[in-house]
Amino acid sequence: MCLYLPSQLFILNLNKMNNTYLKSLSLFFCASALFSCEDDAPIVSSISVPDTYSFLDASGESTVSFSGQTTRLQQVDEILTDLLTFGVTSEDLSEKFTEGEGFTDTTLNGTGKTVYSKIAASDDYYKENATESITIKTEINSFIEDQISEILGAYDALEDVPEASEGVIGQLDDRLLNSQGLEYNQMFAKSLVGALVLDQVVNNYLSRCLDATYQEQNSNGELVESKNYTTLEHYWDEAYGYIYGNADNDSLLYKYIVKVAADEDFAGIDTQILDAFKLGRAAIVAQNYNVLENQVTTLRTLLSKVIGVRAIYYLQQGKANLAYVSASDASAFHDLSEGYGFIYSLQFTRNPNTDAPYFTKEEVDAYLLNLTQDNGLWDLIGNTTILDTISSEIATAFGVTVDEAGS
Amino acid sequence: MNNNKYFVLSLLISLFSFISCNSDSDTNGGGFDYDVTTVLTDWVNEAIVPEITSAKTTTDHLVSAFETFETDQTLENFTALKEAYFNAYLSFQIIEKYNFDTAENISFSGFLNSYPVNSTQIDTYIASGTFSAETLESSVLQKDKQGFPALDYLFNGLGTTETENFEALTTQHIDYISAVINRISSLTTEVSNSWDEEAKAAFISNTSSSLSGSMNIVFDRYVTNFERKIREAKVSIPAGVRSVETQPSKIESLYGSELSKDLLQEAFEGFESFYLGANDSMSFSDLLQGIGRSDIDLKMKEYIATIFEKISAIDPDLKLQVETDALKLVEIHDAMQSLVGVLKTDIKSSLSLSIITQDNDGD
Structure with a gap:
């Protein structure tokens, strides 16, 4: 916020500046700047930012809608439960994942919404790169397929699964591991943090909000047919919905925003993200597109940073726990399976300075190879240098330190 | 013109506030407010290396006691071997x-020291005759078939009396014991040898x-060991703090359970002695006093005393204690949890x- 408010105020006030008001405005500007170190510095301008993400039309009806995002996030929840349930079939899961049908929670069926279609599906990164989009969809789908063919479909119950070991699929400390010690359910869930949520937010909906056509429609008050919101407002809400649309039970990005903010080195990042969403939406209402664009930049930066920080965190925790791996302790494998997913998610991050991901798919794949070659995680026991190398490269890219992120 | 001055001034102030915010948020460059080199030097020379050397010595005694027993398999030599085993186990508690x-x-x-030991698999290995010493090094999954808990099983778990335990030992058992002791010895030797002059210097200079950095590595392992290896493994898990039922079969030294409290006592004494510092060497306690936080030091000492008091109140046999009155162990868990609080908040922040x-x- 510190970095941000003075320049925002500059823009806001400069737009309105005239000789009559210049002196008082400048004084106000000083005062605002001085107080801007406070996290909750009020933004006094024509933009009215509510305390919560609540925006109403003239008749008091909410103009916020993101039910499609909530549906998808809840579909993910049920699929994650299935990924640890013996007896689930490939057909069952494929129906849920790719068709959006067959859910036990029937409200999730027949909505036309699917998780699969929104994986690696952003305008900016994948619209003109269907090849890579298909590759990513296939990779993520393979985590489901393999979990079923290797484990859930191969045994009747957890008790029947043999002990996992080097190169051998099985269970260890009740965790279901592939032949490289990786948990497919974790790889799936944490990859979706980037491939579904982050990509849709930073490379799709926030991007659309920068489109002059939608901004002009918004300025003209053109509403979506039979709705009380503009297209621009709706796109912003859809971005918001991917983060906050299932907040009570979130398994994807929101969950990790909260966890990263619990680290004192990143305290307040959750508030900064929410504030940017609120301010951006209020700026749309106020038709102040400079402020809107600044919030897009802030969100791309901070949301990407959450992925980077969490990737480092799991690599470092996994490293510390590798010395403890035994028949009764698989926590290092769990950490590194989560780490796998967060590294995978790096390819969906968005660096506002380059409008490209902080790490390309090729770089991500090269990192992941260290976790999957030969006996995979088993081979890292007593041999953890590579985890530090990867951590340190990620840290540098995001302008943090391994120390800050790793504990 | 006058107006423009205001404007430029306000811009400058904005810029100033931006810069000052930025430097406020940089809290990571700070070092330690105390002489780290002296602390690290004392830790290496007065605690780490002498204690590892001492563990190496007791392990050497275990090896020679085994050789004596192997050559001359008498009840007397068996008893001496068990004694050597337990001394080595005690000194291991200090360096873990x-x-x-x-x-x-x-x-x-x-x-x-992974327990509970997988006695079923040890029996299978011994009965199959296919076992070789290399099996024990083949995988981290072999952790629960070796080490001190395996010796506990083989020395105390085959019969109900000393004589029965002695008489139950076949040649195959003795081969297995030999492999386990050799591995304890070789791993201890490897750790001991690793602390050469170069390693000591590297540890001390990593300020x-x-x-x-060495300070944080030592502190992290000190706390982690206390939480996982002392509190959880020795106390909380058997006492049922982490489960619906108590788990008496998860105690350390399950088969020679009358000795289980000794191991807990020794490990916690090791924890205390590192906190206080041996032979006037620098320690966490001294550092706290040095920076004017004797209040935290006193709190630590008080909590440590409480834990010792609670340990003294339980039966030497933790299995028996869990079976008769697990709540006494739960009380130790609670006291240890309070100590963790002091470590992870007060000491952590005051010593950076x-x-x-x-x-x-x-x-």
Whole structure:
């Protein structure tokens, strides 16, 4: 916020500046700047930012809608439960994942919404790169397929699964591991943090909000047919919905925003993200597109940073726990399976300075190879240098330190 | 013109506030407010190396007691072997917390002290005749078939009396015992040898305040060992703090359970002695006093005393204690949990230390 408010105020006030008001405005500007170190510095301008993400039309009806995002996030929840349930079939899961049908929670069926279609599906990164989009969809789908063919479909119950070991699929400390010690359910869930949520937010909906056509429609008050919101407002809400649309039970990005903010080195990042969403939406209402664009930049930066920080965190925790791996302790494998997913998610991050991901798919794949070659995680026991190398490269890219992120 | 001055002034102030915010948020460059080199030097020379050397000596005694027994298989030599085993087990309790560098890389703690031991698989190995010494090194999954807990089983678990335990030993059993002792010895030797002059110098010169600096490594392992190896493994898990039922079969030294409290006592004494510092050497206690935080030091000492008091109130046999009155162990758990609070908040922040290893978030 510190970095941000003075320049925002500059823009806001400069737009309105005239000789009559210049002196008082400048004084106000000083005062605002001085107080801007406070996290909750009020933004006094024509933009009215509510305390919560609540925006109403003239008749008091909410103009916020993101039910499609909530549906998808809840579909993910049920699929994650299935990924640890013996007896689930490939057909069952494929129906849920790719068709959006067959859910036990029937409200999730027949909505036309699917998780699969929104994986690696952003305008900016994948619209003109269907090849890579298909590759990513296939990779993520393979985590489901393999979990079923290797484990859930191969045994009747957890008790029947043999002990996992080097190169051998099985269970260890009740965790279901592939032949490289990786948990497919974790790889799936944490990859979706980037491939579904982050990509849709930073490379799709926030991007659309920068489109002059939608901004002009918004300025003209053109509403979506039979709705009380503009297209621009709706796109912003859809971005918001991917983060906050299932907040009570979130398994994807929101969950990790909260966890990263619990680290004192990143305290307040959750508030900064929410504030940017609120301010951006209020700026749309106020038709102040400079402020809107600044919030897009802030969100791309901070949301990407959450992925980077969490990737480092799991690599470092996994490293510390590798010395403890035994028949009764698989926590290092769990950490590194989560780490796998967060590294995978790096390819969906968005660096506002380059409008490209902080790490390309090729770089991500090269990192992941260290976790999957030969006996995979088993081979890292007593041999953890590579985890530090990867951590340190990620840290540098995001302008943090391994120390800050790793504990 | 006048107006423009205001404007420029306000811009400058904005800029100033931006810069000052930025430097406020940089809290990571700070080092330690005390003489780290002296602390690290004392730790190496007065605690880490002498204690590892001492563990090496008791392990050597274990090896020679085994050789004596192997040559001359009498009840008397069996008793002497068991005694040597337990002395080595006690000295291991002191050094288990130095779980870094070589010890960490070779999973020293895990290979020497994973329990409950997998006695079924040990029996299978012994009966099959296909067992070879290499089996024990083949995988981290072999941790629960070796180390001190395996010796506990083979020395105390085959019969109900000393004589029965002695008479139950076949040649195959003795071969297995030999492999287990050789592995304890070789791993201990590896850790001991790793502390050469070069390693000592490297440890002492690593005064960085980063997570990979010696201060933070030692502190992290000290706390982690206390939480996982002392509180959880020895107390909380058997007492049923982490489960619906108590779990008496998860105690350390399950088969020679009358000795189980001795191991807990020894490990906690090791924890205390490192906190206080041996032979007037620098320690966490001295550092706290040195920076004017005797209040925290006194609190630590008080909590440590409470834990010793509670340990003294329980039966020497933790299995019996869990079966008759597990709540006494739960009280020790609670007291240990309070101590963790002091370590992870008061000491951590006042000495500018870091914890690397987090509790699993369980998802």
